[in-house]
Structure formats: structure tokens, C-alpha cells
Amino acid sequence: MRTAAEISNGEKAVIMGIDSTHPSSRRIIELGFTPGQEIELVTRSLFNDPLAFSIRGALIAIRKKEAASIQVI
């Protein structure tokens, strides 16, 4: 399974699960990254990190490391 860190610019994916052992997992869920939601990688910052995802009508920037805790298909 891929993670949100691996999808390409403009690509959409559906969240399958969040790695709950990741230290930021609670905050990631609080911001709306929950299983079943569609996300889109809208843009990347310089050096390809952090990534800006569209989720539930909001644009949220997270680091690649955090995106790797979001499993998608």
C-alpha cells in the first residue's frame, strides 16, 4: 500500500488508515485526515517538502515524514 508521501502532484487518493504509532497521528486525525476521505496533493514546497494536501475543503501542509503515516489507495 502507498502512503500520502508517495502520491504525485495533483493526484487524488482515498485514505485507508492512519498509522496510530506515529507521534503526530492524533493531530493529523484532528485536522481531518480520516479513513474514507479523499485527499489531493495540491502542491509541494521547495525541496519537495512539506506537502500541501486538500482535505475536507481545507489546505493543510504537512511534512513528508507525517504524510508517510497516512496510508492511501
Next chain:
Amino acid sequence: MKNSLQTDKKLNTITLIGPPNSGKTTLFNFLSGQNARTVNYPGSTVEYATTPLKTKYGIDAELVDSPGIISLMPGSPDEEVTINALFDHPRYGQPELVIVTADAGQLTRHLIITSQLIEAGFDIVLVLTMPDLLAKKGYRILSNELAIKMGCEVVIVDGRNGDGIDYLVETVKNKFERLQPDSGKKILNREQVSRKDQDGLLADYKRVESIVAGTIVSLEKIPDKRNLDKANKQLTVLDHSGGLNKIDASTINIDKYMLHPVFGILAFFIIMTGIFTSVFWLAIPFMDAIDGFFSALAGLAVETLGATWYGDFVADGMISGTGSVLVFLPQIAILFFILGLLEDSGYLARGAMLVDKPLSRIGLNGRSFVPMLSGFACAIPAMMAARTISNRRERLLTIFILPLMSCSARLPVYALLLAFLVPADKVWLGGIALAGIYIFGIFGSVIISAIANKFNNKLFGENDDSSFILELPSYRIPKLSVVLNNTWTSSYSYIKKAGPIILVFSIALWFLSYFPNPNPQIDTAGKSAEEVEEAIQIERLETSYLSDLGTLIQPAMTPIGMDWRVGVSLISAFAAREVFVSSLALIFKVTGEEDEIQDQLLGEMRRAEVGNTGQKLFTPATILGLIVFFVFALQCLTTVAVSRKETGGWRIPILQLILFTFIAYGATFLTVNGLRAIGIS
């Protein structure tokens, strides 16, 4: 008869809670009365605004604002303080009512905090903001349905024109009328909510999602009033593939440029240059006006009170001291204003995202960006802004390097020193040199931060996981009233914090330079009145406590080519860096009027010699050395005090004080002697 226990808490308290960018500040401004004031939570520097409700609403209650939070589980120190105060405010206790704001366009995300507040047992009114943006997407909310399903009152308020405020006020009134006066504290389930794990959160989302799905309807499906009942049954539940979760297209388009690898960087540098240029250039007329006003006032004081010790005290000690606090206000206010514009427009979050990667290389975080930017005005509000950094190590490192940002108090020092170096007919050269000093300072802080980061386990003790999670709000035209309001509160709190300390130090400095010999005996034979006055001043200073102090530090000043007078000014600058200039003026006996002070001081500086050796005290080498000293030295006791408060101990502030002063001294030594070695005296 009134029971004193009952009158103990005279006002009802309404706390305003909401996620960032949910229209909370706009609502606060609609409801707040005349005398809104900003206060700190006791024992912390997190600020909140509090105000009685506008009298025209007829509700006798105190409205308490709070920093934005997205859940009742704190993720950073400022969130923790906010949540603690929500459950048991140090001054107001438990609120009678909580008003929660939620952006109608981001309902599921923003309703999480609402559902947690209800679960905890608070009495709440939910305010849905920005209905216009939802309408633009083609949807509207059935607020009655939402109220029933959430189990709280729901009011829609349009922040552009205040539509719905009246209904909100009615709702609050009704709530208060039903409130039992003696019901006492409600039992809140704080533990249950704040201990929620990831699964608990997901369950919250599931519940909120199903509620929202049944309450948001497409605009075309709005039922006709006449057959409402029938129509209600026909409403189709919203399917999420629609436009509801779309981000505003213009935001995406702007971000294509603002976060672009080439244009993004370009825009970033243009914006940053724009900020600093305007901070300097726009502030000049205001600073001149303030300076002129206080100089005139000091002159007036001497005229009225005569050339007595108390006349000098009022003029040089009190009035000039007050002036030296207020003269930086224009720069600080302008910086806060521009930062406010950028924040409200949505750019600041992008700036933080752009610099996250480079900053993480030196142990900082994208969230260090705003504190660092504020640090160019003043390290004190900057250290407070660092509270939004959730990772403790990164927060401490950010606070650690903040004194290296070239704050506005250094400007008058640089201005004086550069005026000495740069010919009067080539002012532009001074501008370039000033930019050079800033760039030098930034490089210096990057290097020091990188080195400190290498030793971070020893220095900061913590090595937990770093993260960067930041919402990028939609771009919008900034609301001038909100920005001006914030500028005012930030500037005011700067004066309140830094003002007294600077004032006390200026007065103490005056005292040390005036006593114990306020009226020295002078041989007046064959001297004009002016010469007598000058001789008195010289004698008074040379027999003062300040001069004794100078003798003590002379050994430290000789290696860097300076004498006790500069040393004393450097020590005085620990009150606040700008005091260096007024201290030099005091020591070199420049008591001229209005804007001539700097010219006179420069003249005195050009004449000054080290002891009686005939060697000039101020040369290009020593002036450059002084500039280097000011780039690195932590000469601001308020900063030390705030650093202690923010880091929760003396370790970091003392380290900052010793390390930065040591680096400053070493760098100055190298500069002065290095320049002399290559033939520049």
C-alpha cells in the same frame, strides 16, 4: 441583603472558542464593547482579549477571547494554556456560556471541537460563519436540523455585514434568562474528553460527518416556503463528490505562483525586502516627530525648573527616558501592521511552509518563521510567538537564537555609527551598509543556530519528534479593522512590558552620572557662562559613580581599542540597546536642542581621544568593531527576563547572555585588531 459570596463573581462569563480561521476574531469585534483589553493568562505570556459585551445588546457579561484551537487535546504550550483556562479560568472561573465558531464551508473539521465541548458538558452556542463562501460553492445549511442533531443552539452570522448578530444576542439572552442564579459550577467531563485516543477521534468524526451530511443541502434544492414539510422529506443527502470539499479555485491558482520553486522564492524575497524597507522608511517621519516632541519637552522642563538637579532629573532622566521608549513604537507598530496584513491575507502560513525545510536543517521549524520575523521588531513579542511551536526542542532553539535577529532597538545605534563612517553627502551608502549589517546578522544567527543544534542534546535536553503541520488558509483581502486592532494591542503590550524597565534604567543611569557630586566647585575666573556650564558637567561626570564604574571595566575595553566611556555606554545598553546612544550623548555632554543632538554628538565623537594619548577613540576600526558587537551581544534585560519565563528556567537565558556577549566581545576584538593589522586604523 446581598450575600458577599454571591457578589464575588459579579458578571456572567462568555468564552469564545474556535479553530484558527473560523471567523472568531471578526465575531469578537462585532460583540466587543469599547474597552477591550489584552491580558495575559496568569503565569504565562499567552495573551487573550477580554471585554464587556456592547452595552446596546443589554447583556451584562464579560466576553473572553482565546487563541484558536482545533480540539480539547493540547498540541503546543499555547493550546495547553488556552484549554486549561477554558475549564477553569484563573480570573473568571468556569464560563457560563461558550460561543464556538465554525466555518460553514469546513463544517466537519470545525465541528470536532464543538462536539468535544458538548461532550465535556459546556453550555454552548454554535456560530456558523462565512455562509457566503458556502453559498458560492452552491450549498446552504439547515441550521435548525443541525441544532437538533448537535444538541446545541446554532446561529448563522455573516462576518461581512454582521447579519445574524441580533439573533445571536437574542439566543444568548434567552440562555442567560434560563440560567439558575445559584446553580453553581457544573460538573465537566474534562478527563473523558482530553484522554481521547485516535479511535475516539475517528468516532467523533464519524458522528459529525453523519450529522453534517443531513444538514447541508444544495442551493437548488432549497424548499419553497409553502410546501416546506413536503420538501423536507424530499431533500437528498449530500454526496461528497460535489463541490463542497473543493478549495476555492483562486487560492489554488495563487499558490501555483506563491509556492512555485522559482516564482515562490522570488515572491518570498520581494515580500521580505518590502517589509524591512517599509519598516525603516515609513517609520522615519514618525520617529523624528516623537524625538522632536520629547526633546522640546525636555527643553521646556529645564526652562521651567531651572538648571537645578531636579530640573536635570525631569529633563534628562524622565522625559528623555520616556522618549527613548516611545521612539521605537512607529517601527514596531509598522512591522506588526504588515505582519498582520500578511497573516490575514493568508501568506504568512505559506512563508512558514517555504522555509520549513531549510530551517529544519539547522534544528528549527517552519513555525519558527513568524517568531523570527517578529524578532526584527523586538525579541520580546517574538519569544511569545514561539509558543505556537509544538516541539519543545525547536521552540527552545528558536527562543535561543531570537536575540540575534536585528531588533529595532539596534537601529538607532547602527544609524549613529554609520553616520560616523559615511560621508554626509552619501546617505545611500548608509542604506547599503545597513542592509549589509542585517545580512551579516542573519548569517551569524544561522551559523550559531546550526552549531547550537549540533550540541542540542546538551543544551536543550530534549530530542523528541519534530513535526510541521499547518493549515494554509484561503487567500483573502485582509480586514483592515482586524489588522489595526491587533497592531494596537501588540504595540500596547510592548510598551507595557519593555517600557518600565527601559525607563527605570534611564533614570538609574542618569542618577549614576549625576551623583555624588551634583554641584562641583569650578574655578569660574575668566570663563564665559557657557564654558562654566561645560566645566561643571565635565567635573560632575568625572567624579560620578558612573566614572568609578568605568575605571572597573577599562581593562576589558583596552584590548578592543576603546575606553571606559564606551564601556559605560555598552553597560547602559543592557537596559535596552538604544540607551547606548543617549548614554554616549550624556557622557560626551551633548545637551543640545532637538535634531542637532546627533550632529553635536558626531562632532564630539570625532574629537574624542583615548585617555591623553592623542590617539583617536572613534576610528573606522573601532566603529566597525562596535557594530559587530551590537550584532551579537544580548544587551536587553527584558529579553533575558522573557526568555526565562518562556523557557521555564534560568539555563537558557543565562547561556544566551554569556555566550552571545562572549561571541560579541571576541568578534569585536578580531574585527578591531584584524582591521588594524591590515592597516585600517
